Structures are given as C-alpha cells and as structure tokens.
Amino acid sequence: MTALLELRDVTKRFGGLVAVNGLSFTMTSGEIVGLLGPNGSGKTTALNMISGLLQPNGGAIDLLGESVGGLPANRIAHRGVARTFQLVRALPSLTVGENVLAALAFRRHPIWGEAAKPKIEELLGSVGLAGRADQPAAGLTYIDLKRMELARALAAEPLLLLLDEWLAGLNPTELRAGIDLILSLRDRGMTILLVEHVMDAVRALCDRCIVMNTGSRIAEGPTDEVLRHPEVVRAYLGDLHA
Numbered sequence: 001m002t003a004l005l006e007l008r009d010v011t012k013r014f015g016g017l018v019a020v021n022g023l024s025f026t027m028t029s030g031e032i033v034g035l036l037g038p039n040g041s042g043k044t045t046a047l048n049m050i051s052g053l054l055q056p057n058g059g060a061i062d063l064l065g066e067s068v069g070g071l072p073a074n075r076i077a078h079r080g081v082a083r084t085f086q087l088v089r090a091l092p093s094l095t096v097g098e099n100v101l102a103a104l105a106f107r108r109h110p111i112w113g114e115a116a117k118p119k120i121e122e123l124l125g126s127v128g129l130a131g132r133a134d135q136p137a138a139g140l141t142y143i144d145l146k147r148m149e150l151a152r153a154l155a156a157e158p159l160l161l162l163l164d165e166w167l168a169g170l171n172p173t174e175l176r177a178g179i180d181l182i183l184s185l186r187d188r189g190m191t192i193l194l195v196e197h198v199m200d201a202v203r204a205l206c207d208r209c210i211v212m213n214t215g216s217r218i219a220e221g222p223t224d225e226v227l228r229h230p231e232v233v234r235a236y237l238g239d240l241h242a
C-alpha cells in the first residue's frame, strides 16, 4: 500500500544549525501520529517543510507516492495538506464565518458567496461553533479561536492534517473538549500528524509516536512503548518531570 506521507532523510539547516537532521518516517491513511520532542528539537520545522512553508535542504517528501518536497505551500495545500499554527493565525477584523469563507475560497475547489453558507455552517458545527458565523473573530475566547482555526484547516478537505500544539494553552475542561474534537476527526477517517507536549492528549489520541531530539529521530513506535523508551525519558520526559 502506498504511504500517505513519506519523509526520507529530510534535512533543514538554518546557517550552521541543523534544525532537522535526516528525518525519515511514513504515515498511512487514518492514523494519528504524534511528533514529539523537547523545545527546539525540530518539530515545527518538520511541519513547515511538509506544508511547504520551508524548503528542505535535502531529502524527499512524498504525498501518496508523489514528490511534494520543495513545492510552494499553496501547491502542497492543493495536494491535500492542511495545518494549524503553533501561534494561532486568524483574520481578527472579519467574522468567524468570513474567516472560514476565506479558507474555502482558496482551496483547490473554491466555493464562495451564497453557495458557501451551508458549508461554513457544517464546518463550524463540526468544531463546536454552530451558529457562530456572524460573530466577530476578535471576540472569540482562546479555545474558540482554536476551533475556528481548525475549521479553516478542515475547509480544504485535507488528506493530511498537521496540528502544531493545537491543544496547548487550554484549561483542563477545554483540553477534554479539544481531545474529544480530535477524536471525532479520527472517527471520520482524518489522518493527523500531531505535534504536542500535553502527554495526556498524546496518550489519548496517538496510535504511534515519533520522537525527535536536536533535529534527529530518537524513537518511533506505539505510543506506550515510545513514552517508556529510556532515551525518550532522558531527552524529553526527564526535562518535564525534573
């Protein structure tokens, strides 16, 4: 079976710093994979290369067996990759509905105007923002802003969704709601690469994890095994529980 996503020996340098160092992994459709690692280990840089925001210095990135490494972000988005950002990006002067409309208008099969309205409602409903289309985005609480960002990503009807610490900064009640929301995406068959520091969320959501440290993969496998791996405990969990 062709992998949905395959990275082979992908490298990104910033001057003398090797932010991602020969990273390889594959994902199949329907999986939720955790991409873990301490601060600065290269997780966001990896997502940036997969989504085309950054060009790799070496290696290959394939989506459904076709090379996408180095393509511009809009071309990769049109091939089926959508993402959220570690620091939420929204259009605060627009309404919630207009924010989603902007995403619908730039996708591969754009829709806008009246035709977009039912789609906007459906997308907002799927992230827990039903009936909120006319509200100004600027007035949203943090979790609702995150929900809106997710609706914008889902508007592209992606094959692969990249979530960069989407659950960060939520209180325990919101975190539970956020985990349930991602589980509902999994039930719909969405494939998700999830960068996350919240271990309860990783355990609840990820079938499998890849752990990075200083740009390199140090472990990969089923979540429970990976989180017990001595090198992971040393590099990462050791930090958190120190």
Ligand SMILES: Nc1ncnc2c1ncn2[C@@H]1O[C@H](COP(=O)(O)OP(=O)(O)OP(=O)(O)O)[C@@H](O)[C@H]1O
Binding pocket: 014, 017, 019, 037, 038, 039, 040, 041, 042, 043, 044, 045, 046, 086
């Ligand atoms: N545009 C850039 N220019 C220069 N250095 C960068 C750039 N982006 C990231 N880096 C560096 O590359 C390394 C990896 O950063 P990255 O943001 O990928 O880490 P991360 O694993 O996402 O960390 P965090 O958990 O803190 O979000 C860090 O040392 C960072 O300072």
Ligand SMILES: [Mg+2]
Binding pocket: 043, 044, 045, 086, 164
């Ligand atoms: Mg990051």
